[in-house]
Amino acid sequence: MQNKIYDTLIIGAGIVGCSVARYLSKYKGGIAVLERKEDVCCGTSKANSGIVHAGFDAKHGTLMALYNVRGSRMYPKLSEELDFKYENNGSIVLCLSEEDRPKLVSLYENGVRNGVFGLRIVERDELLTLEPHISDEAVCALYAPAGGIVCPFDATFAMAENAAHNGAEFFFDTKVTDIVREDELWKVVTTRGSYLTRTVVNAAGCYSDVFHNMVSSSKIKITPRRGEYFLLDRTAGGYVSHTIFRLPGKMGKGVLVTPTVHGNILVGPTAEDIDDKDDVSTTADGLDKIRLQSALSIKDLPLNKTITSFSGLRSHEAGHEFIIGEPEDAEGFFDCAGIESPGLSAAPAIGEDIATMIADKLNLEEKEDFDPYRTGILDPLTLDEDRLNELIKVRPDYGKIICRCESVTEGQIRDAIRRIPGARSIDGVKRRVRAGMGRCQGGFCSPSVMEIIADELNCDISDVTKKGQGSEIILGENKVL
Amino acid sequence: MTCYEVVVIGGGPAGLAAAISAYENGCRSILLIERDKKLGGILNQCIHNGFGLHTFKEELTGPEYADRYSRRFYETGADLMLQTTVLDISEDKVIRAINEKDGLVTVKAKAIVLSMGCRERSRGALNIPGTRPAGVYSAGTAQKLVNIDGKMPGKKVVILGSGDIGLIMARRMTLEGAKVLAVVELMPYSGGLKRNIVQCLEDFDIPLYLSHTVTKVEGENRVEAVTVSEVDENRKPIQGTEIRYECDTLLLSCGLIPENELTQGLGASMNKVTNGPVVDSDLETSIPGVFACGNVLHVHDLVDFVSEEASDAGRNAAMYAAAEPRYKVKTKIPVKFSKEIRYTVPSSVVLAGISEDIKLRFRVGNIYRYKKVTALAGDRVLAKKIRKVMTPGEMEEIVLPIGKLKDIKGALEITITVEDND
Amino acid sequence: MTKKELTCIGCPMGCEIEVMLEDDGRIASVTGNTCRRGDVYARKEIEAPRRIVTSTIKVTGSLEGASCVSCKTETDIPKEKIFDVISELKGTSLPCPVKIGDIVLSNAAGTGVDVIATSNVR
Known part of the structure; x- marks a missing residue:
């Protein structure tokens, strides 16, 4: 058992955990991030689309919508402070038949209600000037100039490094096995000893239900939803310049085609609910599905330039909503659970809010010497x-x-x-x-x-x-x- | 900015032979740029024997073959930059390169020989489903670890692809103590030399499964098993044929791809079949004064042919740099070919001012037995040869004799046909 | 009579050769080959198959940080001696520098053939 009593222990060094750590490191107090893997950004943050969603998709009035719009607006400044690549490339949602136009219109209206800037519906002619390789079937599209892309690794490392620079500690290969109340404190038991802390942040991705359910009687369930991707070589770069979605269906947003900030093209993800919270294998079926689905949006996509395929997990909560903050029966335990897409977009706003909640709870003072800047690795x-x-x-x-x-x-x-x-x-x-x-x-x-x-x-x-x-x-x- | 008559990019077998040949053809201003700390390229890790039978009439190992050429190169006194990576080449032949000692260097060349070699197809490009643990390596990566570093990247091994590197590595891993469970080949025939199948697999009782592929990789941190399935005639896995091998390593030997990023950056026309630049019979690309040879041009089976081809490229580069008039305006006669042939190098023939026979190299797309290969200009036969067998794994050649070529001025195309030999 | 099957390595044809052996081990017939090279190959492969062995051997004191050097048997050795040569190499190391052609192991596994270095290590 460590003698030190932490103010906050954060479980999970993904984009959400690192964002909480970064914003919390503005305050005086002892923070540590516990990560079961050997490095930052090894779970859900590792394999996703790298999209900063404009925020038209999440249902108006949900936390998802709120945090998405707020988070996406934080990215331009954040990427400058923390020196990671962010590109405001704009997003497009394709409508492949006149029949579906009303759905596109309601998506537009939902986006407007969410407060997304610049949304408009573009007709085929204009669409072709935006994206020349678009499918012949596309009749119109929702254009969201506020959409962007980031490198999810880079964004997570940037947050982690800045948090560490401002005093947050990181413990890797440290798997949390139990969380128990000890008087006014929480005892967090790990494979590398136990830690005492005043507050706990549950940013454990697909495992966030496990930790929530350890401390609260109102149980939640997180289902790993697997998504497979193809990454195309940079010689295929430029084939599309916007992030191209199709009208969302029951199983998420379907297959998107997007440039990455490094000039590759990313195609995916599939959406498959699985049991194993660690199973990031790819499947022949999934990869076939991407081939078929992407062809519906984009003509002659050069999939022969695939350099790798991979899959990632989204931590899907049964009610398809973010669970943010303290459960009623677990004071000092802060959930960031069910953070699936648009989680990457929402992460800065979630981090900022959780940090404020904890600072208020523990009466933490702001540091005079907080340094919001981080310089990336020089190329x-x-x-x-x-x-x-x-x-x-x-x-x-x-x-x-x-x-x-x-x-x-x-x-x-x-x-x-x-x-x-x-x-x-x-x-x-x-x-x-x-x-x-x-x-x-x-x-x-x-x-x-x-x-x-x-x-x-x-x-x-x-x-x-x-x-x-x-x-x-x-x-x-x-x-x- | 330093200027050279000829700059050779890449110091493997092709680059060495090209530089030596440029020297032998009178060029005295040559720079060779190599990114490794040693000349010889990938030959240095090919420690098996079988190199040089054509060139030296003896059987050498890769490093020995490389050493013979390196020594000849050093004898020329040509300039050499080791551990230097070329970043880009401009159309006016300014080369930007970088190293630890000099930083960013720019060099201007009158003629350039591209000899950057090739790379292996990666797991990602093959889209093998499953997990992504440690233990999946290209055969060449494993070869580097075993033969140069003396380290074993696996104990129980399955090899996908029966190209020569895969076969050679099956033997190397076995000799060094690993158990090679199987070599698996997607095609109904092996891409490797017969000799390697016998001496690398049969000698050690390693089974070769043709028309099979790896359909699943298991293991979170390290490979724990791979599943092998038979494939149908469309190369799709057949359900119910799965065999699961418990192993810790999957080596991939599934083809080589010419490394042409610099060539493409330069804007040279590319051949979609070879993934190399389009060249004429001077081995000159679509960019005047830029020549290509070796595996960057098309993947070879035998280093001897690389050296031979590179020697031609080096000679042409030297003559171009010396402002030989024949390179100024070229009439290129295109080479056409029948459907059995996948490509030819060169893809066009330049007749004006030729001084030697022209050798056309090509590959067939399937196994063909008892065929007659004919080179024609209109109805004039330039050359013909009978082949008892031709396979996709073995490069073929046909020589167009200079005597015949001199007679076909005005020909619109040269055709290579493959017909039954009755 | 016993039958042995071989694949000829003489050319890409890869003829499947059948060799019939007398009870005393003498070759009775060679069939299936389409040229003389196949006959020669099959007889040698049955009577006394030989191989060149290539491997690595440990080095010490390398200025360039090398831990091993590549090597080969100077000529071919009996096929059944391959692993004996490898295990003799296992216990051996030699000091740098090593040059191509240097003997790294003499009379490997009693074959009368030396193992020589095939690359230069400083």
């Missing part, structure tokens, strides 16, 4: 020639390209590992600086990345993992297995 190739050469004189490793597909230098990889919290695995490096994210998927660079990780962490190359303990790359030496 040396964005510098002009003179500045780049000056930099390489001081840091020669910025002159050595390790990942050829994404042009990532050794310097960036070392920076990724040296960050707080820093990368400790090949995937951790990949998500921070994109080494191995390109068309060869780490075929060439992973042995070099392993050497750099071993060097930085001062460990043997055999101890380097893909994504934490149990995922070591090397199993022995030649002739000694």
